[in-house]
Amino acid sequence: MADQVAGQIVTDYLQDLLLDTDDVEEFLTEFAKFAAVRLFERGGQTLCSITLLRDKRAGTVASSSDAARTLDELQYLFAEGPCLTACKTQETVHVADVATDERWEGYLSRVAEHGVRSILAVPFSLEAGARAALNVYSTEKGGFDPDAITTAETFVAQTSKALMLSVRLAQRNESAASLKTAMKSRTAIDIAIGIIMAQNRCTQAEAFSILKSVSSSRNEKLRDIAASVVASIGQAEPETHFDP
Incomplete structure (x- = not known):
């Protein structure tokens, strides 16, 4: 029942956000800020961003803060990492502890210098030609338990349709x-x-x-x-x- 209530809160928020924002960038930025503040009720700081992978090029299209964008750019510099993998495989990627995870060692050692201890990357379900993922960085080791991962996946699934609609509206307005x-x-x-x-x-x-x-x-x-x-x-x- 609590999950249904939480899901309805997210749905209502996304509908209001679509109506209140004027462009895709604004929509995604507010979405990232909402995710950072409301999605995870745990200790430590949470940073969120959204990576878009298109024509084999990756870029951050929205972030909850400059710090989140910096963490993304480090990943692009190494050309590998949890978010890029989530975009390409369309599967959730979880790094419980950046200090012990043996994948992407160069990137993980650099984000550790920024105080990040765990990472979660959840792909959006978009139309062909574009792939995207929500990046969540936590200053706590083990910052994402199974319930938190499920919450993030549900949140992204609900948002995918809103994101596709927002992109379509932007393309129509541009045309x-x-x-x-x-x-x-x-x-x-x-x-x-x-x-x-x-x-x-x-x-x-x-x-x-x-x-x-x-x-x-x-x-x-x-x-x-x-x-x-x-x-x-x-x-x-x-x-x-x-x-x-």
Whole structure:
């Protein structure tokens, strides 16, 4: 029953977070901070971050603190470690004691210098083309018992769908913004062509050729030259009616 209540709290939190944040980076950062503070009720300090592995390149997309990001970057420096392994294998990786674990000895010895004693890495279930994992660093040896690992896995499983939705929304917004920019540029160019046709009594093709020639000679973008032509007759920047 307690697990159900905790699960509902997480679900409600994620829903509110999706509604309240404006972009994926903000969503993930708040998610990492929530995980660091609320996910594990144990002694010592807990640091959280999220690693994204895409096109064989790894990077930290969010962290609960600068210290957590630093620990991730050490892992990328060694090109191996619990989180990278979790991303690649899609399986949870647990380091109960960095001092005795024989995997990734170079990396673990370095994180120990930062006060880390145990590590947990749990992969997200994402769509093809991207892999990610939640990294949890504890200053306590044996900082993650079986219940804590189960809690983390449940938390990440619940978050995977929210994360995919957040990424899809961001991609949609980026596509819409790109299309709007392209249409705005096209509008300015079309109006500029009309102005040149009227001023020079030439065809549409000839007017467009004049625009391209000026753009090339000045080494400026075509849309910027077009905007200058429109502004030269005292007109404001043309409006583009577009509803994504």
